[in-house]
Amino acid sequence: MLRERRAQQLAERDERNRHVAEERAKGTEVADWVDMGKVWTEPDGTWLHPEKVSEEFRRICKRAGLPPINLRDLRHLAATLTHVGGGDIFAVKKVLRHSSIQLTGDTYTELLEEVDRDIAEKAAGLVPRARRGTDSRRETAASCGSRKRVRQA
Numbered sequence: 001m002l003r004e005r006r007a008q009q010l011a012e013r014d015e016r017n018r019h020v021a022e023e024r025a026k027g028t029e030v031a032d033w034v035d036m037g038k039v040w041t042e043p044d045g046t047w048l049h050p051e052k053v054s055e056e057f058r059r060i061c062k063r064a065g066l067p068p069i070n071l072r073d074l075r076h077l078a079a080t081l082t083h084v085g086g087g088d089i090f091a092v093k094k095v096l097r098h099s100s101i102q103l104t105g106d107t108y109t110e111l112l113e114e115v116d117r118d119i120a121e122k123a124a125g126l127v128p129r130a131r132r133g134t135d136s137r138r139e140t141a142a143s144c145g146s147r148k149r150v151r152q153a
Helices: 002-025 050-064 071-084 087-095 101-124 135-153
Strands: none
Touching: 050 071, 071 087, 071 101, 087 101
């Protein structure tokens, strides 16, 4: 998605600069696109104030009939999904663009430990258990012996 957004942004920049050149040819003073390296920007490429983004997000949520949620909650969701998807604390740090691993750890350790417990419980549920009332060692030995006979046949 970010690659697509960057391609869209570069197209917008080119269109803006074409428009700027036309306006300047008419004698109008117009600023060039400013590439600040940000993914989401104002139409001229300058920094987009966070409150403007938050206001638009609240409007979108309201129109969609969603319960109140803020952008910080989405950051926590991104951290959780990154971790559940297999990322470690370093991957979470990178996704969230934290300045230090300590900041990420201090902020998300408790949350990620909870996710790890859930994953461990699900993994443990996949491990077959011995049936009650049977000698699991005898059952295991018998099944190993039957595998050996099948391989020899």
